[in-house]
Amino acid sequence: MARIAVVAGDGIGPEVVAQALKVLDAVLPGVEATEYDLGAARYHRTGEVLPDSVLTELAGHDAILLGAVGDPTVPPGVLERGLLLKLRFAFDQYVNLRPSRLWPGVPGPLVNVKPGEVDLVVVREGTEGLYAGAGGSLHRDTPAEVATEESLNTRHGVERVIRDAFARAGRRERRKVTLVHKTNVLTHAGSLWARAFAAVAAEHPDVTTEYQHVDAAAMFLVTQPQRYDVVVTDNLFGDILTDIAAAVTGGIGLAASGCINPTGAYPSMFEPVHGSAPDIAGKGVADPVAAVLSAALLLDQLGHADAAARVTGAVAAELAGRTPGVALRTDEVGDRLAAHAVA
């Protein structure tokens, strides 16, 4: 039986995670969920962000489901680096998976894009690049100050995430992978990415490929998001592009994500892209759809593709039935999704 570590976190985190667990339990009865108290609340109470003992315990689970961490009073970066990025690196979660769909029933922001037309997934590298933490500064607070940030890219790290992208594309209808980088300026890393991409592409003659500079891709995500199927890119480009993709498909309120270690050596982590939304916390009005879609990604990763598809289908039905502007109740949405997923 699947053993899930649950980090409900702060703000609306616990509310939306409760619905995700409700749905998980409906489609996979007996899933074992253990709660871990991490996030802003714990940090304020104890000063701890992620004790080593907790890291070790988390490592013993099949997957992690996270709600949202943070509140405006935690110094910026503390939870991001001490918890979220720490887990991505400690658990070698090199596939940062971010699907974006413009679901029927969801009003998108683009004039020329109709519901149902966008269905893309960004495979963002999760353990390298500018997120490696390499950099420093000299002569701080003097006119001579200099600060550096270094993007570290290995053939090992780049090739494995590109492989994952091609494998995913091979399972999709359009079988297309777009590499996004900035090879005309970042020539060293760009060349490594381009050569690794070409090598993996050669093993997948059934998959169509294209290359775009990151600035062009950012533009096309706005003017023509329909053109993308699977997009593979580096850590920082992926951070930016996935927020654009979320924006053009109805906002981060609906976006799910997975930080995946495809080898299974360590647990993968699944979380809605939205934050803790302190302004609406505790009111029972947060939309749990992104958390529930994250649970679907979790199911898929653990090999329960059928259950994942049932959850995704329930979400599709829920969204198609919504009337824009009508308020929702978090727990009622969870009830409907759970019921629909097992119907």
Add this chain to the structure above:
Amino acid sequence: MARIAVVAGDGIGPEVVAQALKVLDAVLPGVEATEYDLGAARYHRTGEVLPDSVLTELAGHDAILLGAVGDPTVPPGVLERGLLLKLRFAFDQYVNLRPSRLWPGVPGPLVNVKPGEVDLVVVREGTEGLYAGAGGSLHRDTPAEVATEESLNTRHGVERVIRDAFARAGRRERRKVTLVHKTNVLTHAGSLWARAFAAVAAEHPDVTTEYQHVDAAAMFLVTQPQRYDVVVTDNLFGDILTDIAAAVTGGIGLAASGCINPTGAYPSMFEPVHGSAPDIAGKGVADPVAAVLSAALLLDQLGHADAAARVTGAVAAELAGRTPGVALRTDEVGDRLAAHAVA
């Protein structure tokens, strides 16, 4: 009298630059334009991208007007790095200025944004960051390959571009500057940018300030571009954000840009953001508006604010009078703009 170096370049470059010169000449009779043959055509003919002698000659002008360089047969990066970036660095063009307006008459891609509502300018740093060319690789083409790219940031370079952004904001109606970075991950460079920003902000109590992470800014440019006035950011973030800003205001076909050295020690360069568009080159159907708006930025930089405003006004009238879907003739648009600018 202003001495302008003109690099018409490839594809539609010469066609649109001809209109920009027509308009320039109308509002500033006697402007002295000297043509320089640079770009893909010269590269194919002679193998040269930017001979030192030409660089020296360009340095003797008051400004440079560029059309577009490149064609699909030039190896990627050759003209970008050998010409465009070379000029930005050689002439210390540290303010990369990219205004975005959703002009009345131009159909924008966003459901919730009405013409006239977006009027922002991105002040992108132009001489530092990941564009410095610092980086390298080891063990190329082996499984052990590693490649790095380094972002170099100096207090000198960061502070001067932030000062420029505040000065521009002080001359605008809303007087607001948004700093965009990724301080929660790029902690060294992020801290330098944030401290320099705070220091300059303290000297401008009349200017409102805010900070956003680059991923959030990318999203808000899609969901709420109206919220921005002046945005200041680093070289690579600016590259990406300005293409999003162009996309939400009708596309890079209308976007102008300036690579500016505000000290006047070297010439500034002005160019439409669009490329050489080989598919429509020579047909006389390219829209010269972006080139003409670039000429307006040039006029403004050389101290001819009134002439710049007349050109911008002519563009506003031209765009307001267009019927979407009706084909245009490049030279007719140029004639109309020139006539309107002096009317």
